[in-house]
Amino acid sequence: GQQVMQIPQYQHVQEGEDFTTYCNSSTTLSNIQWYKQRPGGHPVFLIQLVKSGEVKKQKRLTFQFGEAKKNSSLHITATQTTDVGTYFCAGRTAGNKLTFGGGTRVLVKP
Amino acid sequence: DSGVTQTPKHLITATGQRVTLRCSPRSGDLSVYWYQQSLDQGLQFLIHYYNGEERAKGNILERFSAQQFPDLHSELNLSSLELGDSALYFCASSPRTGANTEAFFGQGTRLTVV
Numbered sequence: 001g002q003q004v005m006q007i008p009q010y011q012h013v014q015e016g017e018d019f020t021t022y023c024n025s026s027t028t029l030s031n032i033q034w035y036k037q038r039p040g041g042h043p044v045f046l047i048q049l050v051k052s053g054e055v056k057k058q059k060r061l062t063f064q065f066g067e068a069k070k071n072s073s074l075h076i077t078a079t080q081t082t083d084v085g086t087y088f089c090a091g092r093t094a095g096n097k098l099t100f101g102g103g104t105r106v107l108v109k110p
Numbered sequence: 111d112s113g114v115t116q117t118p119k120h121l122i123t124a125t126g127q128r129v130t131l132r133c134s135p136r137s138g139d140l141s142v143y144w145y146q147q148s149l150d151q152g153l154q155f156l157i158h159y160y161n162g163e164e165r166a167k168g169n170i171l172e173r174f175s176a177q178q179f180p181d182l183h184s185e186l187n188l189s190s191l192e193l194g195d196s197a198l199y200f201c202a203s204s205p206r207t208g209a210n211t212e213a214f215f216g217q218g219t220r221l222t223v224v
Binding site: 099103 | 112143145151152153154155158166168200202212213214215216217218
């Protein structure tokens with residue numbers, strides 16, 4: 001079945017530094033979504049990418065969808081303590097099943 | 111507040127028991143998804159309902175079942191509970207079943223099996 005993998009599983013970042021988390025699907029995706037789950041909270045939708053090669057920005061967050069629509073990345077610049085949480089990518093296939101990756105847990109060192 | 115309501119928020123029960131988790135989707139949302147999140151793990155897709163009909167099934171155990179009622183609320187039934195079933199169970203809803211729809215998550219039900 002479809003698998004969505006995320007790396008790294010954990011990301012320790014010094015406040016002010018940049019980092020990137022990657023998402024890879026075993027199958028071609030209709031779209032990819034990114035969610036953020038704060039500690040003790042529930043996943044909250046961040047963004048959706050639909051087109052091959054699409055790039056979207058939200059302030060310090062840059063999301064990219066691969067040309068083959070099988071991978072995606074999230075790049076955060078100038079990390080802040082408010083960025084703490086787990087970032088999930090979720091890939092949707094033609095069967096409309098939304099499969100989540102294992103998440104990247106981000107810890108920020110002040 | 112996502113508009114998705116899950117009850118109860120916490121549930122402690124013994125092995126072998128049966129529990130029912132309830133989810134009320136956002137007003138007007140026809141799709142309901144159930145996910146299981148074990149400690150420090152990702153979100154495991156369990157099942158998807160759209161307007162009362164089952165649309166997709168993930169790695170849902172035979173001991174688990176779900177349904178979506180005419181008023182669109184959904185219930186997840188977990189039976190013959192085992193210690194390993196302890197997890198956070200999330201319900202999410204979306205307006206329709208099309209490809210370009212985001213999912214709105216409830217606060218989750220934390221199930222502890224002792």
